[in-house]
Amino acid sequence: SLQPLRAKPIPKSLRASQRKPREPGVASSLIKKIFSHYAKIKVARDALKIVEKCTERYFKQLSNDLEAYSKHAGRKTVEMADMEVLLRRQGLVTDKMPMHVLIERNLPLEYRKLLIPIAESGNKVIPRK
Amino acid sequence: GGEAGMKRTAPRATLRRIIRKHKPELRLAANADLLVRRGRGGAGAESVHLSFLLFLHRLAEEARTNAFEDKSKIIKPEHTIAAAKVIKHFEYL
Numbered sequence: 001s002l003q004p005l006r007a008k009p010i011p012k013s014l015r016a017s018q019r020k021p022r023e024p025g026v027a028s029s030l031i032k033k034i035f036s037h038y039a040k041i042k043v044a045r046d047a048l049k050i051v052e053k054c055t056e057r058y059f060k061q062l063s064n065d066l067e068a069y070s071k072h073a074g075r076k077t078v079e080m081a082d083m084e085v086l087l088r089r090q091g092l093v094t095d096k097m098p099m100h101v102l103i104e105r106n107l108p109l110e111y112r113k114l115l116i117p118i119a120e121s122g123n124k125v126i127p128r129k
Numbered sequence: 130g131g132e133a134g135m136k137r138t139a140p141r142a143t144l145r146r147i148i149r150k151h152k153p154e155l156r157l158a159a160n161a162d163l164l165v166r167r168g169r170g171g172a173g174a175e176s177v178h179l180s181f182l183l184f185l186h187r188l189a190e191e192a193r194t195n196a197f198e199d200k201s202k203i204i205k206p207e208h209t210i211a212a213a214k215v216i217k218h219f220e221y222l
Contacts, residue, residue: 023150024143024146024147024149024150025143025147026140026143026144026147026181027140027143030140031185034182034185035185035188035189036189037189038185038186038189038190039189039192039193039204040189040193041196041202041203041204042202042203042204043192043203044203044204044205044206046205046206047192047204047205047206047208047209049206050206050209050210050213051185051188051209054188054209054213055181055184055185058181058184059148059151059181060151062148062177062180062181063147063148063151063152063155064151064152066148066152066155067152067154070155076154076155076156077155077156077157078155078156078157078158079158080176083176083177083179083180086180087179087180087183090180090183090184092180092183102179102183103179106179106182106183106186107175107178107179107182108138111139111175111178111179115173115175115176
């Protein structure tokens, strides 16, 4: 379970040498950057360790869910529809917050260009401005 | 909006590697595939990145609210843990 980490701070000189061979994971520096950006206030280092732990669990659960959805549809490849089901279940995509709006608000332009035609094609109503 | 200043480039190879670690059989569509098959649409690592960003967004907002309620100017581990528990009903923690 999640507990505050009360580990002694490791001296900077030792930190690099204690690095283990890396499991695939999002870089701590990126997690820190994104989380701090959204948090808008200072984040304690121990709190960031918790965020990293949460991130690992998040991806584990995400993988399980995406597998379940695509399997259910008889596929081995994750499609946008699976992703949309996932975001809907998380309460992020709703009738008032369609997939393409989420994409527009949160992803850089080069990804939006890739995703939006697809996200929109899944919707029955495409608001055009 | 209002995201200026933060680079939001997805670590796409990493995201694919993470999913492959958990589910070696599961495939995420490639970009090329994504463009060709517009009608059906494959979900690439970008959409995984999107859900990840939104997850951190929610966790951060929740943790900040906890810090405010605690009259703390800094997010502490306990604020983050409480935040993680609140979003438990998404079955992500």
